[in-house]
Amino acid sequence: MAAIFQGVGAAAALSSSPSNSFDSKKFVSSPCRSFSVRKGASFAVVRSDGRVNLNPKSRRAQQLISNAVATKSDSAAASSSSKPGHELLLFEALQEGLEEEMERDPHVCVMGEDVGHYGGSYKVTKGLAKKFGDLRVLDTPIAENSFTGMGIGAAMTGLRPVVEGMNMGFLLLAFNQISNNCGMLHYTSGGQFTIPIVIRGPGGVGRQLGAEHSQRLESYLQSIPGIQMVACSTPYNAKGLMKAAIRSENPVILFEHVLLYNLKERIPDEDYICNLEEAEMVRPGEHVTILTYSRMRYHVMQAAKTLVNKGYDPEIIDIRSLKPFDLYTIGNSVKKTHHVLIVEECMRTGGVGASLTAAITENFNDYLDAPIMCLSSQDVPTPYAGTLEEVTIVQPAQIVKAVEQLCQ
Amino acid sequence: MKAFISCKVLDFPGGKVVFSPEMRFLSESPSVYSQCYRVLDDNGQLISHSNFVPVSEEVAVKMYSNMVTLQTLDTIFYEAQRQGRISFYVTSIGEEAINIASAAALTSDDIVFPQYREPGVLLWRGFTLQEFANQCFGNKADYGKGRQMPIHYGSNKLNYFTVASTIATQIPHAVGAAYSLKMDKKDACAVTYFGDGGTSEGDFHAAMNFAAVTESPVIFICRNNGWAISTPTSDQFRSDGIAVRGQAYGVRSIRVDGNDALAMYSAVHSARQMAVNEHRPILIEAVTYRVGHHSTSDDSTKYRPANEIEWWRMARDPVTRFRMWIEINGWWGSEAESQLRSSIRSQLLHAIQIAERAEKPPVNDLFTDVYDYIPSNLREQEKLLKETINRHPKDYPADVPI
Numbered sequence: 001m002a003a004i005f006q007g008v009g010a011a012a013a014l015s016s017s018p019s020n021s022f023d024s025k026k027f028v029s030s031p032c033r034s035f036s037v038r039k040g041a042s043f044a045v046v047r048s049d050g051r052v053n054l055n056p057k058s059r060r061a062q063q064l065i066s067n068a069v070a071t072k073s074d075s076a077a078a079s080s081s082s083k084p085g086h087e088l089l090l091f092e093a094l095q096e097g098l099e100e101e102m103e104r105d106p107h108v109c110v111m112g113e114d115v116g117h118y119g120g121s122y123k124v125t126k127g128l129a130k131k132f133g134d135l136r137v138l139d140t141p142i143a144e145n146s147f148t149g150m151g152i153g154a155a156m157t158g159l160r161p162v163v164e165g166m167n168m169g170f171l172l173l174a175f176n177q178i179s180n181n182c183g184m185l186h187y188t189s190g191g192q193f194t195i196p197i198v199i200r201g202p203g204g205v206g207r208q209l210g211a212e213h214s215q216r217l218e219s220y221l222q223s224i225p226g227i228q229m230v231a232c233s234t235p236y237n238a239k240g241l242m243k244a245a246i247r248s249e250n251p252v253i254l255f256e257h258v259l260l261y262n263l264k265e266r267i268p269d270e271d272y273i274c275n276l277e278e279a280e281m282v283r284p285g286e287h288v289t290i291l292t293y294s295r296m297r298y299h300v301m302q303a304a305k306t307l308v309n310k311g312y313d314p315e316i317i318d319i320r321s322l323k324p325f326d327l328y329t330i331g332n333s334v335k336k337t338h339h340v341l342i343v344e345e346c347m348r349t350g351g352v353g354a355s356l357t358a359a360i361t362e363n364f365n366d367y368l369d370a371p372i373m374c375l376s377s378q379d380v381p382t383p384y385a386g387t388l389e390e391v392t393i394v395q396p397a398q399i400v401k402a403v404e405q406l407c408q
Numbered sequence: 409m410k411a412f413i414s415c416k417v418l419d420f421p422g423g424k425v426v427f428s429p430e431m432r433f434l435s436e437s438p439s440v441y442s443q444c445y446r447v448l449d450d451n452g453q454l455i456s457h458s459n460f461v462p463v464s465e466e467v468a469v470k471m472y473s474n475m476v477t478l479q480t481l482d483t484i485f486y487e488a489q490r491q492g493r494i495s496f497y498v499t500s501i502g503e504e505a506i507n508i509a510s511a512a513a514l515t516s517d518d519i520v521f522p523q524y525r526e527p528g529v530l531l532w533r534g535f536t537l538q539e540f541a542n543q544c545f546g547n548k549a550d551y552g553k554g555r556q557m558p559i560h561y562g563s564n565k566l567n568y569f570t571v572a573s574t575i576a577t578q579i580p581h582a583v584g585a586a587y588s589l590k591m592d593k594k595d596a597c598a599v600t601y602f603g604d605g606g607t608s609e610g611d612f613h614a615a616m617n618f619a620a621v622t623e624s625p626v627i628f629i630c631r632n633n634g635w636a637i638s639t640p641t642s643d644q645f646r647s648d649g650i651a652v653r654g655q656a657y658g659v660r661s662i663r664v665d666g667n668d669a670l671a672m673y674s675a676v677h678s679a680r681q682m683a684v685n686e687h688r689p690i691l692i693e694a695v696t697y698r699v700g701h702h703s704t705s706d707d708s709t710k711y712r713p714a715n716e717i718e719w720w721r722m723a724r725d726p727v728t729r730f731r732m733w734i735e736i737n738g739w740w741g742s743e744a745e746s747q748l749r750s751s752i753r754s755q756l757l758h759a760i761q762i763a764e765r766a767e768k769p770p771v772n773d774l775f776t777d778v779y780d781y782i783p784s785n786l787r788e789q790e791k792l793l794k795e796t797i798n799r800h801p802k803d804y805p806a807d808v809p810i
Contacts, residue, residue, distance in 0.1 A: 135590075143610070143618070145580070145610055145614065146583075146614030146615050146617075149579070149584065149611060150615070152584060153521070153580060153581030153582055153584030153586075154584035154587055156569065157519060157585040157588040158588060161584075177611075180572060180573075180574045180577060181577050181581070184572070185572065186777050186778070186780075188572070189562045190550065190562070191777040192562055192564040193562070193569065194780070226778050228779070324783050327784070327785075328784075
């Protein structure tokens with residue numbers, strides 16, 4: 001069951017080498033972002049509009065860099081002026097982020113099935129039990145509703161648990177706890193109790209894992225008020241989002257993808273986090289805005305190669321923040337290109353794409369030259385047969401065809 | 409011992425197992441009901457040869473006053489609901505001993521995860537009558553900012569976790585909190601309450617299991633009051649109550665007469681010591697009777713005889729029983745009784761009047777605390793709502809501030 005799958009698309013194809021240098025041109029006053037700085041945060045956050053908020057108490061302000069925006073123009077400068085960094089696989093990046101946070105804050109602990117000495121079914125918690133002990137890396141019996149509940153109780157008393165669902169689909173058993181308690185208790189207690197919990201796990205369609213192990217839980221959970229949802233897609237943002245999620249005071253659900261764990265990338269040596277509410281600009285362009293997240297990012301990148309050869313200039317945004325949507329980045333893109341294509345792995349009905357379509361239509365309808373197109377999986381349980389399974393997922397050819405149709 | 413010569417002992421991952429060639433099934437029920445610990449008889453007299461944790465006069469009188477306060481609080485708020493002044497209420501009539509005696513045996517550092525029939529624990533810890541009234545009326549002074557139904561109290565300063573309507577979800581929370589206390593090596597435990605019905609939920613099973621496996625200092629107190637709304641315990645489970653289940657999970661347990669305040673106090677006191685010093689969970693089944701209806705939305709005479717309810721209310725009242733004991737000790741009298749009751753009653757009526765007239769929470773509070781800081785989409789929704797209210801003020805209540 002715990003087979004390691006090859007990542008889709010070589011890491012070298014990624015054009016998202018992050019910029020680690022401060023571009024002074026970005027330090028112009030820009031419209032105020034809606035999300036206020038976390039008070040008491042001990043790190044500097046550089047947002048995509050370039051404004052820096054420094055906490056004067058922070059000792060690590062200079063070292064810590066948060067950079068959600070990776071632009072083509074900066075990459076050449078970055079690789080020569082920044083530190084070489086180190087190469088690792090996505091699951092190792094998650095593990096590194098988790099380990100660093102556990103070192104930094106003794107309240108961070110991990111709970112889940114087989115996370116201890118086994119190291120986790122996807123090896124994200126490898127080595128942690130040995131380093132931090134059994135008390136901080138807890139192997140739980142098979143009861144997702146209960147260990148999620150346990151995590152909520154522990155979070156409310158001061159711990160910062162990271163709850164692992166062996167597969168996101170299993171967290172359906174924890175839905176009651178996530179919806180009725182995790183998302184709600186900060187509100188219903190009048191702000192008296194916070195639940196700084198992180199719930200994470202692999203989801204999405206893998207290689208013939210069967211219908212029950214191919215759930216897209218972001219569809220079901222997106223409606224729950226009080227939680228935040230993020231989806232990682234590269235080792236860089238996996239580590240950054242993991243760290244940001246752990247430091248957040250809100251309950252955060254971090255969606256990983258079964259097929260992306262073996263992606264390789266070079267990431268910075270220095271401490272950094274990724275802003276939880278920001279989308280990532282993967283490839284700036286002029287003709288069409290393609291919004292995607294998680295594994296579909298790679299299908300979109302693959303389609304982009306074909307599209308560029310055909311003369312199109314797609315702007316690709318990895319939305320990363322599934323709840324709430326980064327309508328600022330998305331809006332700016334829509335205002336530029338006037339065409340939107342959403343590529344997701346969720347089912348057609350009630351998925352993240354459906355919500356995103358509604359949000360963009362409501363807010364940016366005047367800027368659209370064509371109706372929004374949304375490519376999703378069909379409303380069927382994922383079949384086991386490999387050929388059938390492949391057809392339920394949006395393929396690069398479909399994406400190319402959709403862009404051609406959209407940009408007629 | 410000769411009978412065991414033919415038995416073999418073999419090693420299994422679970423442990424050393426004794427084998428026997430005689431096929432014998434474990435019975436589905438014990439030959440005798442598991443015994444129930446009680447110290448005071450129905451007339452409030454100490455049973456001979458009883459062992460219990462002694463309470464001082466001060467503590468005993470405080471316990472009794474709190475039990476009377478809880479009883480009066482319940483009666484008056486129930487009436488207030490019937491008069492239409494609050495929307496909903498849940499009484500704890502008949503379970504005053506469980507509420508107060510257990511609270512008295514805990515320390516203020518012990519974290520409480522209630523179901524919803526344990527306001528007495530909050531009362532013991534110092535929640536004022538005004539604070540209770542504020543929450544029930546959902547006014548501006550409510551700590552929950554008017555977001556929860558009445559009786560869904562919560563107070564982080566008194567270590568009482570906000571009540572959620574969901575059944576048994578608080579049980580794994582308690583285990584998590586206990587785990588956290590153990591990690592921090594604190595001299596405290598977690599305590600959680602639930603009813604007989606709550607033990608049917610999956611969360612109960614897994615939390616008991618977890619508590620045993622993680623060796624967490626948590627006390628599980630089950631108020632077995634015989635009814636889950638209209639479901640009697642005979643339809644809820646077929647085990648001999650709840651205490652027997654403890655052994656199935658590897659949890660030490662005891663069955664206590666929930667209407668005997670002294671026995672409850674002793675049991676919880678000892679349980680707490682074991683939990684904190686030995687890092688183990690303890691299960692306490694407090695058998696009692698739910699004298700009131702399930703809530704103000706229920707009329708229990710529809711499914712149980714009215715004379716049964718009356719009998720439990722009068723003949724088996726835990727408050728009267730404890731009163732008899734403290735009077736026997738010379739710590740209480742009828743004058744103190746009438747003084748207390750009239751004082752509480754007038755305080756309560758006063759608190760209700762103030763709470764009723766107080767301002768409601770502003771519309772602003774609809775959007776705060778969903779997250780630590782208000783995100784842009786909620787700000788947008790708030791703006792939209794305020795614009796609508798400003799444009800059509802007649803369609804919205806005039807007394808709710810924005």
